[in-house]
Amino acid sequence: MTEHELKQKSIAYRKTILTIINQCGAGHTGGSLSCVDILNVLYNAVMNVSPANFDDPNRDRYIQSKGHSVEALYTVLADRGFFPTSGLDTLNTYQSHFIGHPTRKIPGIEQNTGALGHGLPLAVGIALSAKLDERPYRVFTLLGDGELTEGSNWEASMTAAHYQLDNLIVIVDRNTLQITGPTEDVVALEPLASKFEAFGYAVRSCDGNDVGELQRTLSDVPFAPGKPSLLVANTVKGKGVSFIENQVGWHHHVPTADELTQALGELDRAQQLLKVG
Amino acid sequence: MELGRPNLEEFASTLIDLAQTDRDLLIVTGDSRGSGKLWPFAKAYPQQVVEVGIAEQNLVGIAAGLASTGKRVFAVSPACFLTARGLEQIKNDVAYSDNPVKLVGISAGVSYGALGSTHHSLHDYAVLRAINNLDIVAPADNFETREAIKAAATHPRPIYLRFGKKPMPHLHAPDTTFNIGKALTIQDGNDVTFIAIGEPVGRALAAAQRLEADGVRCRVISMHTLRPFDTETVLHAARNTSALVTVEEHSVYGGLGEACAATLMEHGIQLPFRIVGIPDEYTVTGSQFEIFDHYGINETGLAQTARQLLQVEPA
Numbered sequence: 029m030t031e032h033e034l035k036q037k038s039i040a041y042r043k044t045i046l047t048i049i050n051q052c053g054a055g056h057t058g059g060s061l062s063c064v065d066i067l068n069v070l071y072n073a074v075m076n077v078s079p080a081n082f083d084d085p086n087r088d089r090y091i092q093s094k095g096h097s098v099e100a101l102y103t104v105l106a107d108r109g110f111f112p113t114s115g116l117d118t119l120n121t122y123q124s125h126f127i128g129h130p131t132r133k134i135p136g137i138e139q140n141t142g143a144l145g146h147g148l149p150l151a152v153g154i155a156l157s158a159k160l161d162e163r164p165y166r167v168f169t170l171l172g173d174g175e176l177t178e179g180s181n182w183e184a185s186m187t188a189a190h191y192q193l194d195n196l197i198v199i200v201d202r203n204t205l206q207i208t209g210p211t212e213d214v215v216a217l218e219p220l221a222s223k224f225e226a227f228g229y230a231v232r233s234c235d236g237n238d239v240g241e242l243q244r245t246l247s248d249v250p251f252a253p254g255k256p257s258l259l260v261a262n263t264v265k266g267k268g269v270s271f272i273e274n275q276v277g278w279h280h281h282v283p284t285a286d287e288l289t290q291a292l293g294e295l296d297r298a299q300q301l302l303k304v305g
Numbered sequence: 306m307e308l309g310r311p312n313l314e315e316f317a318s319t320l321i322d323l324a325q326t327d328r329d330l331l332i333v334t335g336d337s338r339g340s341g342k343l344w345p346f347a348k349a350y351p352q353q354v355v356e357v358g359i360a361e362q363n364l365v366g367i368a369a370g371l372a373s374t375g376k377r378v379f380a381v382s383p384a385c386f387l388t389a390r391g392l393e394q395i396k397n398d399v400a401y402s403d404n405p406v407k408l409v410g411i412s413a414g415v416s417y418g419a420l421g422s423t424h425h426s427l428h429d430y431a432v433l434r435a436i437n438n439l440d441i442v443a444p445a446d447n448f449e450t451r452e453a454i455k456a457a458a459t460h461p462r463p464i465y466l467r468f469g470k471k472p473m474p475h476l477h478a479p480d481t482t483f484n485i486g487k488a489l490t491i492q493d494g495n496d497v498t499f500i501a502i503g504e505p506v507g508r509a510l511a512a513a514q515r516l517e518a519d520g521v522r523c524r525v526i527s528m529h530t531l532r533p534f535d536t537e538t539v540l541h542a543a544r545n546t547s548a549l550v551t552v553e554e555h556s557v558y559g560g561l562g563e564a565c566a567a568t569l570m571e572h573g574i575q576l577p578f579r580i581v582g583i584p585d586e587y588t589v590t591g592s593q594f595e596i597f598d599h600y601g602i603n604e605t606g607l608a609q610t611a612r613q614l615l616q617v618e619p620a
Binding site for chain 2: 085132138139140141142143145146148149150151152153154155156157158160161179180183184186187
């Protein structure tokens with residue numbers, strides 16, 4: 029997929045995310061908007077996974093540790109044809125399988141997540157299995173920066189390095205905000221890249237909202253043979269809508285009807301600009 | 306009762322037997338291959354051992370990831386750490402995500418004796434019973450251990466097994482059949498029923514044999530599986546005996562005793578009933594067997610409990 033097409037998709041995804049969160053009256057707006065470009069690139073340009081090969085033991089795996097950004101994941105999976113888009117209309121409704129965190133009841137989702145600090149150990153187990161069986165698949169996992177204070181991430185990192193899991197790609201959605209405020213005010217994470225390096229990763233960073241940069245970086249894994257890869261994806265929380273960007277309150281603020289209209293208007297204009305450009 | 310070997314050793318040798326024909330069988334250990342008697346396994350099948358170090362959350366999460374790819378994974382760690390430190394991973398990554406990990410809590414209950422409460426697991430039945438999609442098995446003797454491990458290897462659902470490290474008496478006739486979820490009646494009798502789980506079963510049987518000498522006929526049931534719970538056997542025993550004593554190496558809260566009590570209440574059955582386990586207090590210091598003795602989980606104590614319920618004096 030071309031960079032231009034990926035950009036178009038990102039805008040369309042943002043519109044869907046905002047619409048479904050508004051519709052169901054709940055969701056994690058800021059984080060979904062910050063990570064959706066990463067999901068876009070993974071599912072449309074990097075990973076060998078589709079509805080057709082989801083039963084294939086050699087498919088690439090994606091584990092979303094920051095499960096609360098599920099609206100982005102549902103949106104991308106629906107677009108990739110894992111389930112009809114109409115499923116999104118039932119998000120968070122009585123008896124729906126589309127709950128507020130990823131569940132395996134939804135086609136395309138590998139593991140149930142939601143409690144933070146769980147995705148990386150799961151991903152390490154799956155990557156280790158590939159090594160044991162000499163299977164070619166890669167395991168991509170997306171972590172929020174706020175969840176990096178969970179010790180299980182660092183436990184799993186040590187294991188990943190010990191077993192030289194160069195089929196494991198950890199992506200940190202580094203939007204620098206968590207529910208209480210800036211990550212550096214809550215419990216400082218920096219110097220983050222050097223921490224990961226010290227734990228045995230080959231580390232790179234890129235603009236996590238730039239689909240072209242993401243595609244180039246994520247197509248170049250492993251970053252080093254014999255090491256797990258770690259990408260610090262520098263993102264903007266709430267990316268793509270002026271009044272949502274970098275606002276702590278939008279962590280799980282639900283757009284009102286007026287806010288939705290305004291946001292969709294901004295995204296329409298972005299789409300127009302993209303067509304013209 | 307003829308003494309066998311520790312259930313821990315039976316577990317370890319059963320795994321070696323299973324691994325001979327199953328290269329997808331893995332053990333995941335947290336610096337616990339020594340305490341798990343798993344060195345022989347590790348030497349025979351080094352490619353089938355995943356070591357994660359002392360990191361129980363990670364251990365369970367990795368085990369779940371491995372199991373999701375079709376590996377038959379035994380996640381082995383002392384029960385006290387596995388089911389407390391790793392509890393959220395058990396709840397979410399194993400049970401909720403339906404990854405059929407075989408969680409093995411070694412040196413369970415008060416096996417670590419005088420090492421103290423940090424090393425005791427007297428909460429595991431209670432917390433794990435409250436988690437959906439997780440079967441719970443505590444074998445009593447070597448036979449039950451071997452059969453439980455063999456069954457667990459191909460069990461389609463997440464399962465937790467726990468046992469200790471002291472030699473256990475042989476409890477069952479050679480032709481016994483073991484099924485997860487189906488209690489084993491070791492001896493029949495209509496005066497009092499002992500329903501026990503795990504390593505206290507032998508002690509209940511000893512108490513039953515002492516009571517027999519007094520003319521009290523005892524039924525002894527090894528309720529090796531706490532979930533799925535064999536309600537039918539409990540009800541049948543309660544309807545056919547005059548008193549019921551439950552015995553477990555666990556807090557008196559939330560384990561076998563309360564499971565039996567709820568079953569009886571819900572079926573409108575009332576009979577003299579007593580839960581024997583570890584009471585709600587700072588556990589006394591001592592070896593596993595000294596702790597058992599202290600709390601009446603022994604031949605004398607259990608016989609006395611039964612007599613009290615039946616209101617009979619010793620002969």
